[in-house]
Amino acid sequence: MSFTDIYSIAGSAMTAQTVRLNTVASNLANADAVSANPDDVYKAMKPVFATVYNKTQLSQGNAAYPHAEVRIVDVVKSQGDAEKRFEPHSPLADDEGYVYYPDVDVVAEMADMMSATRSFETNVSVLSNVKSMQQGLLRLGEGNR
Numbered sequence: 001m002s003f004t005d006i007y008s009i010a011g012s013a014m015t016a017q018t019v020r021l022n023t024v025a026s027n028l029a030n031a032d033a034v035s036a037n038p039d040d041v042y043k044a045m046k047p048v049f050a051t052v053y054n055k056t057q058l059s060q061g062n063a064a065y066p067h068a069e070v071r072i073v074d075v076v077k078s079q080g081d082a083e084k085r086f087e088p089h090s091p092l093a094d095d096e097g098y099v100y101y102p103d104v105d106v107v108a109e110m111a112d113m114m115s116a117t118r119s120f121e122t123n124v125s126v127l128s129n130v131k132s133m134q135q136g137l138l139r140l141g142e143g144n145r
Helices: 003-029 106-142
Strands: 045-057 064-077 083-086 098-101
Touching: 003 045, 003 064, 003 106
Parallel strands: none
Antiparallel strands: 045 064, 083 098
């Protein structure tokens, strides 16, 4: 596996986690968004990831080394029902005094955010280690002069 492959794999993972963090941020920002109609309430979003397997030819011989990258297939909206609350003093309340809140689980979103952050940081560490390896290889070449 070449260094370029490692950069590609880590980069695809970082892109996926960035999309995941963006959807979490959107869900948290809209967790308390009130609507007058249950059909107009915000729907939480979740990214859908897929693994793409590739084979890389080794520089010597015919062996191929498999590696997998992360791809973002889609971002889907939650099918959860809106939460109906009795708030007759709200300017958005319907004739019966109800407003509707999105079905966003703030605790689950925070856990998802922490997981995405840790995954992103791990891939940053991978890139940092690859950079150190490359610099070490360059220093080896300098010693032969």
